[in-house]
Amino acid sequence: MKIRRFYGKDMREALKQVKDELGDDAVIMSNKKLSNGVEIVAAYDKEPAVNSKRAESNLTPAPKRRAESTPTLSEIIGDSGPDSLRALLEKQIQAKESAHQVSQPVAQPAKPQNGTSQSQRQTQAQPQVPNVSHQQDALNEMRQELASLRNVLQFQVAGLLQQDKGRNHPLHGYLTNKLQKMGISEALANEVVSYTPADTDERQAWLFLLKLLANRIQTEENNLLTKGGIAVLMGPTGTGKTTTVAKLAAQAAQKYGAENVGLITIDSYRIAAYEQISTYARIIGCSVKKAQNAEELSDLLFQFRNKRLILIDTAGFGQRDVRLIKQLETLKQSTTANISSYLVMQANSQYQVMQQTIAAYKQISLQGCIFTKIDECYSLGEAISAAIEHKLSVSFITDGQKVPEDLKVADAKFLITSAAKLYKKHVLIHTSGNSLNNAAVAV
Structure with a gap:
């Protein structure tokens, strides 16, 4: 998986860049509003298909096409790490193992094998620590944006369901709203309205609900x-x-x-x-x-x-x-x-x-x-x-x-x-x- 960042003056322009560069299979990971426009982070699993406008780039020699290729994850985040998420995870695991080995008692150095020099062994023994804090902050920010997006979607879906219920049963929706304005709780209003007879008008249904509520109230007979x-x-x-x-x-x-x-x-x-x-x-x-x-x-x-x-x-x-x-x-x-x-x-x-x-x-x-x-x-x-x-x-x-x-x-x-x-x-x-x-x- 590779990640690209796109910038535009508005969301429409940024999404158009994503579609032109990465195609319809690209995944939008996050979006952020900037002072001068919008930033979108998109990911894709394979190389985007070349459209007709860029067909001439296939005739370009290999070195030139490499120079014009899409920037890697390392170039985007300013790190010298690997380009794929799998390689990044493997690198983090290696770093943890190296740190664990450093905390343990130092063992006796092994004899050189296959003519490996001491300087090469020291270079191999040094742990490579990636910029984990920066990556963790980015992941936390992405999680927060996803959670916020989920809450907004849930609110929108609930509103759509309420609208659909009002269209299917307009009288029930009207009576429920009327009871809530009278102070009845939402749960109780929905419960009593569900018992409203189907073949009745608004006036008769309202009187029926008032009688039903009166029957639900318990009073002390022997006070x-x-x-x-x-x-x-x-x-x-x-x-x-x-x-x-x-x-x-x-x-x-x-x-x-x-x-x-x-x-x-x-x-x-x-x-x-x-x-x-x-x-x-x-x-x-x-x-x-x-x-x-x-x-x-x-x-x-x-x-x-x-x-x-x-x-x-x-x-x-x-x-x-x-x-x-x-x-x-x-x-x-x-x-x-x-x-x-x-x-x-x-x-x-x-x-x-x-x-x-x-x-x-x-x-x-x-x-x-x-x-x-x-x-x-x-x-x-x-x-x-x-x-x-x-x-x-x-x-x-x-x-x-x-x-x-x-x-x-x-x-x-x-x-x-x-x-x-x-x-x-x-x-x-x-x-x-x-x-x-x-x-x-x-x-």
Whole structure:
């Protein structure tokens, strides 16, 4: 195999030179954009066929044709090494063997054979070290270019497949795009769209998909306020755990009486955390205690054993905070009581944040989740996707700061309807109140 470099002011001119010089069988190994044009490195296994324009060169004497022949690999890279890759590899192997022999103890010199002089033997014993570093850098650069080219090709092929799918099933492509704009994840959107009946119009197919998503959402039939027991609310910081605890406690007090409700906080990290929940407890009229460790938590649960509902408030930590593990271990050690764990998440969080949050808190078996700040959402599809994909039951939703009014039992139909309304309000231009302004800006 021989390698040639070609230069041109643009890619078309350089490729034409490759075709004229090496023929159609040449292999393009790499290309590089230069300040004054384009550089192409091409390789070929055999001598290129001579075209009709260069037929007269066959009549040239042998010495002259040798002078006008194509430059070798040595001439291109500025090395005195062999011209073929096989010879280059053999040369590198010989160099490694020579270096290995030099590192070993020097043996006694052998007697000269066939009249070989000492100077010739010394010349033969000297290892020939090629410019390996330069060749390695060139190979690394070629690998990087090939990897970059492969990524671009994969992206182009994926786009072509998507276009082909849209041409074969235009309705499916339209509905998938519509669900993704509503906030539904790509995987879930493709899954539910695949169940769309073939003989249906766009309106009926859209209603079918909304009903299908509603059926996929799991809700807690026998919710916490109905069954009672011990429940712990956990989640990242700022999700509204303490306010949600107060809302649950207030509604339970209205239903069963304040003396049947107990509050416990294990949040010893946040400033004034106990004061905040004790203020809520004083307004509601229920008991509140603070636990520092697993032993104190067990003692308090024993003291509140006769209450219908016991709510445990926890500290908010990020998914990667080491203190989160300590808090989860504290809850795991309280094995004497049957504690139901609920994950509190903001409904307006990013999809990836929800995924990581659920993965971090699944160390403890989750009974369900509570979505807060529904009133602050511009899209509900992300929360719906996370709950469906992780098969996490949605127990309650909150849509404000009022205690206890802004707390509702989760309903799948309400969630899907709210998500569709938010999509129409904030995504579709023709349904927004600023359609005329948007149209003017577009013009």
